[in-house]
Amino acid sequence: xxxxxxxxxxxxxxxxxxxxxxxxxxxxxxxxxxxxxxxxxxxxxxxxxxxxxxxxxxxxxxxxxxxxxxxxxxxxxxxxxxxxxxxxxxxxxxxxxxxxxxxxxxxxxxxxxxxxxxxxxxxxxxxxxxxxxxxxxxxxxxxxxxxxxxxxxxxxxxxxxxxxxxxxxxxxxxxxxxxxxxxxxxxxxxxx
Amino acid sequence: xxxxxxxxxxxxxxxxxxxxxxxxxxxxxxxxxxxxxxxxxxxxxxxxxxxxxxxxxxxxxxxxxxxxxxxxxxxxxxxxxxxxxxxxxxxxxxxxxxxxxxxxxxxxxxxxxxxxxxxxxxxxxxxxxxxxxxxxxxxxxxxxxxxxxxxxxxxxxxxxxxxxxxxxxxxxxxxxxxxxxxxxxxxxxxxxxxxxxxxxxxxxxxxxxxxxxx
Amino acid sequence: xxxxxxxxxxxxxxxxxxxxxxxxxxxxxxxxxxxxxxxxxxxxxxxxxxxxxxxxxxxxxxxxxxxxxxxxxxxxxxxxxxxxxxxxxxxxxxxxxxxxxxxxxxxxxxxxxxxxxxxxxxxxxxxxxxxxxxxxxxxxxxxxxxxxxxxxxxxxxxxxxxxxxxxxxxxxxxxxxxxxxxxxxxxxxxxxxxxxxxxxxxxxxxxxxxxxxxxxxxxxxxxxxxx
Numbered sequence: 001x002x003x004x005x006x007x008x009x010x011x012x013x014x015x016x017x018x019x020x021x022x023x024x025x026x027x028x029x030x031x032x033x034x035x036x037x038x039x040x041x042x043x044x045x046x047x048x049x050x051x052x053x054x055x056x057x058x059x060x061x062x063x064x065x066x067x068x069x070x071x072x073x074x075x076x077x078x079x080x081x082x083x084x085x086x087x088x089x090x091x092x093x094x095x096x097x098x099x100x101x102x103x104x105x106x107x108x109x110x111x112x113x114x115x116x117x118x119x120x121x122x123x124x125x126x127x128x129x130x131x132x133x134x135x136x137x138x139x140x141x142x143x144x145x146x147x148x149x150x151x152x153x154x155x156x157x158x159x160x161x162x163x164x165x166x167x168x169x170x171x172x173x174x175x176x177x178x179x180x181x182x183x184x185x186x187x188x189x190x191x192x
Numbered sequence: 193x194x195x196x197x198x199x200x201x202x203x204x205x206x207x208x209x210x211x212x213x214x215x216x217x218x219x220x221x222x223x224x225x226x227x228x229x230x231x232x233x234x235x236x237x238x239x240x241x242x243x244x245x246x247x248x249x250x251x252x253x254x255x256x257x258x259x260x261x262x263x264x265x266x267x268x269x270x271x272x273x274x275x276x277x278x279x280x281x282x283x284x285x286x287x288x289x290x291x292x293x294x295x296x297x298x299x300x301x302x303x304x305x306x307x308x309x310x311x312x313x314x315x316x317x318x319x320x321x322x323x324x325x326x327x328x329x330x331x332x333x334x335x336x337x338x339x340x341x342x343x344x345x346x347x348x349x350x351x352x353x354x355x356x357x358x359x360x361x362x363x364x365x366x367x368x369x370x371x372x373x374x375x376x377x378x379x380x381x382x383x384x385x386x387x388x389x390x391x392x393x394x395x396x397x398x399x400x401x402x403x404x405x406x
Numbered sequence: 407x408x409x410x411x412x413x414x415x416x417x418x419x420x421x422x423x424x425x426x427x428x429x430x431x432x433x434x435x436x437x438x439x440x441x442x443x444x445x446x447x448x449x450x451x452x453x454x455x456x457x458x459x460x461x462x463x464x465x466x467x468x469x470x471x472x473x474x475x476x477x478x479x480x481x482x483x484x485x486x487x488x489x490x491x492x493x494x495x496x497x498x499x500x501x502x503x504x505x506x507x508x509x510x511x512x513x514x515x516x517x518x519x520x521x522x523x524x525x526x527x528x529x530x531x532x533x534x535x536x537x538x539x540x541x542x543x544x545x546x547x548x549x550x551x552x553x554x555x556x557x558x559x560x561x562x563x564x565x566x567x568x569x570x571x572x573x574x575x576x577x578x579x580x581x582x583x584x585x586x587x588x589x590x591x592x593x594x595x596x597x598x599x600x601x602x603x604x605x606x607x608x609x610x611x612x613x614x615x616x617x618x619x620x621x622x623x624x625x626x627x628x629x630x631x632x633x
Contacts, residue, residue, distance in 0.1 A: 014518075283445035365546045
C-alpha cells in the first residue's frame with residue numbers, strides 16, 4: 001500500500017493531472033477566463049471525482065473481476081450519471097449557481113481527467129482509501145491548475161497582447177511555463 | 193458531382209476545419225502521446241478507427257435513435273469501438289500499447305469524436321458521414337504527427353527511433369516532457385493564426401481592389 | 407425540423423427509449439465480449455512471455471520458472487496468484503535445480519513509481535540482476551537506471567549484507583556498494599532503496615537455502631502456448 005501522503009501530494013503537485021498528465025485540458029483552456037467560475041468548476045469536478053473513485057472501486061472489486069472488458073463502459077456510465085445527479089442537486093439547492101455555471105456542468109462528463117482518474121486508480125491497484133485520497137488530490141490539483149491559469153488570464157486582460165498570440169496559443173504557452181514550474185516539485189519525497 | 197461532395201467533406205477536415213488547429217478539440221490525447229512520432233501515429237490510427245466506425249454506425253442508424261437518448265447511444269457506440277481498439281492493440285503491438293498506456297481508453301472522452309457524431313454523423317447520410325470522419329481523423333493525425341515529429345527531433349534527436357544527429361547533439365529534453373507539449377502546440381497554433389491572418393488580409397486586399405476597380 | 411410544430415412527430419414513449427438503449431447495450435456487449443475472447447490467448451501469451459524474459463534476464467542460467475506465494479507460514483507454488491498477493495518467482499535451470507528468486511518490487515522514485523524485478527540468490531545472499539519494468543523518470547537523466555548498461559550490470563553480484571548502499575561514483579569499495587548515477591542520484595538511490603525494502607519484507611518468509619520449493623511436475627501451459 002503506497003503511502004497516502006505521497007499519493008495526495010503527488011497528484012496535486014508532482015504529477016499534477018493537468019500540467020503533467022494533460023488531462024482535463026478542455027475545461028482548463030476553455031473555462032479559465034474567470035477565476036470564480038474556475039474555482040466552482042474545480043469544486044464540482046472534485047466532487048464528481050470522489051464519487052467516481054468510490055464507484056470505480058466498488059465496480060472493480062465486485063463486478064469487473066468477472067468481466068474486465070466492460071470496465072470502460074461502466075466507468076463512463078457512472079461518470080455520466082454522477083454529473084446528471086450533481087446537475088439536479090445544484091439546480092435544487094441553488095438555482096443561481098446553476099445558472100451561473102450554465103453549460104459547463106454537463107461538460108464535466110467529457111472531462112478526461114475523471115475518466116483518467118478511474119483508469120489510473122484501477123491500473124495502480126489502489127484500494128478504497130487510496131482511491132479516495134487520489135481522487136481528492138487529483139481534484140485539488142485540477143482546481144489549482146485552473147485557478148492559476150484563470151488568475152493569470154484575468155491579470156493579462158488589461159494588457160495589450162499581440163493579436164497573433166491571443167487566445168488559445170497564449171494559454172498554451174502560459175500552461176507550458178506553469179508545467180515547467182511544477183516540474184520543480186519532482187523529488188519532493190525523495191529520501192536520501 | 194457526387195465525387196466532389198465526398199471529397200469536400202474529406203478535405204475540410206484535413207486543413208480548413210482541422211479538429212486541433214481550427215476547432216481546438218481533442219487536446220488531451222494530443223499532448224500526452226506526441227512525445228515521439230511513432231506514438232503519435234499509433235494514436236492517430238486508433239482514433240481513425242474509432243471515429244470512422246462510430247460515424248458509420250451513428251449515421252446508418254440515425255433515423256432509429258431517438259433524440260432524447262442520442263448522447264447515451266453515441267457514447268455506448270464510441271466506448272465499444274474504443275474497447276475493441278484497446279484489446280486489438282494490446283494483442284498485436286503490446287509495446288506500443290504500453291507507451292500509449294491509459295490514453296487509449298481515454299479516446300472515449302475525446303470531445304472530437306462525440307462532437308462529430310452530434311454535429312455531423314447524426315444528421316447526414318452514411319457516405320458523407322464516413323468521408324467527414326476520415327477527413328477529421330486524418331486532420332487529427334496530421335496534427336499529432338506535426339507535434340510528434342517536432343518534439344521527437346528536438347527532444348530526442350531522433351525520428352521514429354532513428355537517430356538523426358551525431359553524438360554531439362544535446363537534446364532539448366524539455367520537449368519530450370509535458371511543458372514541451374504545451375509550448376510546441378502553442379507555437380504551432382501561433383503559426384496557424386499567423387497564416388490565417390495573412391490569408392484574411394490577402395482576401396481583404398483582393399476584395400478592396402475589386403471594389404475600387406469597379 | 408424546428409421546435410415550433412413539435413406536435414408533428416409524437417415524442418417516442420419511454421418504452422422506445424429504453425428499448426433503444428437496451429439494444430445498443432446488447433450489441434455493444436456482444437461485440438466487446440467477442441473481441442475480448444478472441445484476443446485473450448494472444449494477450450495472455452504475450453504477458454507470460456514478457457515475464458519469462460524478464461525473469462531469465464535477472465537470473466542468469468535459469469530456463470524455467472514458477473510463481474511462489476507465502477501462505478500459512480511457508481512458500482508454496484501456485485498456478486495463478488491471488489490478485490493482491492505478493493508473489494516471487496523461483497528460477498530453475500535445465501537440471502531442474504533451484505537457482506534463485508526473481509522478486510518484483512516497486513516504490514517511489516524521483517518523478518513517479520518505479521517498478522523493478524531483481525534476481526536474488528539466497529545462498530550467496532547476493533542480488534544477481536536487476537531489470538526496470540516501469541519508470542517515468544526524467545528522460546536523459548533518471549532514465550539511465552535502465553539505459554545505462556554499465557550501471558545495470560553493477561547489480562550482477564551485489565551483496566545484501568547488511569544492506570545495499572549507493573555510494574558516490576568511483577568510491578565503491580565493498581561488495582554491498584554500488585555507484586550512484588551522476589545526475590540521477592535520486593533515481594538510482596530509489597532503486598537501491600526499493601531492493602532493500604523488498605528484501606527486508608521477504609527475508610523472513612524465504613525458506614533456508616536448499617529448502618526451496620522444487621519445480622512442479624505440471625506441464626507449464628505458458629511455455630507451450632502460442633509460439
